[in-house]
Amino acid sequence: MTTINSSLSIGLSGLNAQQLVMSVIGQNISNVNTPGYSQQQVNLESSFEIQTPDGPMGTGVKADGVSRIVDNYLNGQINDNLQQQGAAQAENQGLTQANEIFTDEASNNGLSAQMSQFWNAWQALANNPSGSAERTSLVSAGQTMATTIQQKYSSLQSIQSDMDTSISGAVTSVNSIASQISNYNSQIATMEAGGNSANDLLDQRDTLMNKLSGMINFTSSQDSLGRVTITLGDGNELVGTSPNGQLTTVTNASGYQDVAWSSDPSTPINSSITSGSISGWLNVRDNVVPGYENQLKTLSQQVIQNVNALQSSGTGLDGSTGNAFFTGNSASTIQVNPAIVSNVSLIAAAAGGDATDLISGDNTNAVAIAGLQNTLTMNGNSETFDTAYNSLVSNVGTDAKNASNNLDQQTTIGNQLTSQQQSVSGVSLDEQMTNLIQSQSAYSASAKVITTVDQMMATLVSMVQ
Numbered sequence: 297m298t299t300i301n302s303s304l305s306i307g308l309s310g311l312n313a314q315q316l317v318m319s320v321i322g323q324n325i326s327n328v329n330t331p332g333y334s335q336q337q338v339n340l341e342s343s344f345e346i347q348t349p350d351g352p353m354g355t356g357v358k359a360d361g362v363s364r365i366v367d368n369y370l371n372g373q374i375n376d377n378l379q380q381q382g383a384a385q386a387e388n389q390g391l392t393q394a395n396e397i398f399t400d401e402a403s404n405n406g407l408s409a410q411m412s413q414f415w416n417a418w419q420a421l422a423n424n425p426s427g428s429a430e431r432t433s434l435v436s437a438g439q440t441m442a443t444t445i446q447q448k449y450s451s452l453q454s455i456q457s458d459m460d461t462s463i464s465g466a467v468t469s470v471n472s473i474a475s476q477i478s479n480y481n482s483q484i485a486t487m488e489a490g491g492n493s494a495n496d497l498l499d500q501r502d503t504l505m506n507k508l509s510g511m512i513n514f515t516s517s518q519d520s521l522g523r524v525t526i527t528l529g530d531g532n533e534l535v536g537t538s539p540n541g542q543l544t545t546v547t548n549a550s551g552y553q554d555v556a557w558s559s560d561p562s563t564p565i566n567s568s569i570t571s572g573s574i575s576g577w578l579n580v581r582d583n584v585v586p587g588y589e590n591q592l593k594t595l596s597q598q599v600i601q602n603v604n605a606l607q608s609s610g611t612g613l614d615g616s617t618g619n620a621f622f623t624g625n626s627a628s629t630i631q632v633n634p635a636i637v638s639n640v641s642l643i644a645a646a647a648g649g650d651a652t653d654l655i656s657g658d659n660t661n662a663v664a665i666a667g668l669q670n671t672l673t674m675n676g677n678s679e680t681f682d683t684a685y686n687s688l689v690s691n692v693g694t695d696a697k698n699a700s701n702n703l704d705q706q707t708t709i710g711n712q713l714t715s716q717q718q719s720v721s722g723v724s725l726d727e728q729m730t731n732l733i734q735s736q737s738a739y740s741a742s743a744k745v746i747t748t749v750d751q752m753m754a755t756l757v758s759m760v761q
Contacts, residue, residue: 300756302355304749309356310742313340316359317735324723332503334364334721336495362493367720371502374717375516377710378509379571384703385510386462386576387584388696390455394580394588395696397451398689407448408685410441415669421645422662426613431640438621438632445596449627452589459581460552466511466574467543467555473508474534474542477501477524481535485521494522512572529568532557552581584695589627591688595674596627599681602668610644610661619644 317338327333339362343355400406417434424430480501487494501524508514514526514534526535534541545553546561554564555574566582569575600622607621619642624630636642646658674684 300749300753304746304753306356307742307745307749309343309358310745311739313338313357313359314735314739314742316362318732318739320362321728321732321735325725325728328723328725328728332499332506333723334366334495334499334502335723336362336364338362362495364495364498365721367717370713370717370720374710374713375505375509377706377713378506379513381703381706381710382510382512382573383571383576383579384699384706386459386573387580388576388699388703390459390577390580391584391692391696391699393455393458394452394585394692397448398692401689405444407441407444408682408689410437410444411681411685412669413437414441415666418662418666421643422659422666425645425659425662426656428640431643434643435632435637435640439637442622442624442630442632445592445627445630449589449592449596452585452592456552456581456585459577459585462577463555463574463581464545464553466577467545467553470508470511470534470574471542473504473511474526474540477504477508477526477535478540480504481523485523488522498522510573512574513570528565529570530565588688588692591684591691592627595681595684595688596630597625598673600625600630602671602673603665606661606665606668607644609647611646611655611658612644613641613646613656614639615655616642617644 317340320336320338324335339360340357341360343358398406401408403409414434414437417430417437421427421430421434480497484494484497484501487497505516505524505526508526513529516524516526518524519537523537524535525533525537527533528541532541534543542558544556544558544561546556546564548554548564554566555569555578556562556564566578569578604620604622608618611617612619619636620633621636621643622630623633633642645660645662646655647660647664669682670680672678672680674681679687
């Protein structure tokens, strides 16, 4: 049989519990727009039972802490998606820039049009092999083509430099975030060990882990004190219970930055970085753009070699031979021979001979060089110069489109996961208002219990008197 005092204690436990519940509801409502905030709830449970002549009876309600409403499996999926999104975003950034280099191909300013103008200038010279105007136009067409090749190659190198700068900046950010996560680990462990709730700290740490996910791939685990361990793709810990690891960048043979551990700077870990923005930037810098550069270099080298071979074997208006039309040996160095720029008579339209009248009327060599436009000289003698270049432009466009589609896909998946997360962890004002009304009613009922018990006690006292 319960006593009046025990009934009073039960009512008081209800008041205290509902006060805490309403306080947590207020915290939820006030953080409805706070990024990274997870809804919290009070864990209520019945107080221990006591044995009475009438059987076991409860002693009220108690709050067994305040917990976050989170789905750890869903959070893990979100982190995985953020890693994929980071890589897709970085690759899309680089490939969009690459595609912009070749967007002028639809106009007369494109390299394809300029190559055609160069071959046409040789044909025009073939029609009038001694013409000064035709020779000057040929030099101008060659200079324009060479300059455009250099500019496009330089623009591709600039993308690599941009990616390299982004990698260095991201490594600095990774170290900073890792340090902050480690600090939160210490604070969380201290609070949890003292029996206190570290919910807000856990939210803030999760937000940092989301940022880290966007930069580099990692796996994580959590110990009994709430401390998280972050392990990178090579198996080494960035954040752990032991002294934290720290990344650095080291200049490689190509002049770009490799990612390595500060404790072992001579061993790059680029190959183990498989997602996150650093992965995307590394891929664009070291794989994708160099492929475009190699195609442009090969094209330039073949143009230089084939044109120079015929030009050097032919004879100029002044009877000279052995004069190369182009100097340089690649996309970054190709230019019209300065000697020919100063003296267009050196252009070898003729196949050869000593008589001036024969040389001035001989267009054999000019015809042969103009014919290079339709000769299968590229990719194992399977493509023309124009076809090879158009393949390069097509490859860049396709890669850029694929990168954009991949980013859209990863973003869509991310939005879906975030929506699911919000349905679990996000604060719903309608739900909180309903909970508040329920808690208020429970509080009022507990107060009514205390008031009733107080009246009962007053009745008993009056009876005794």
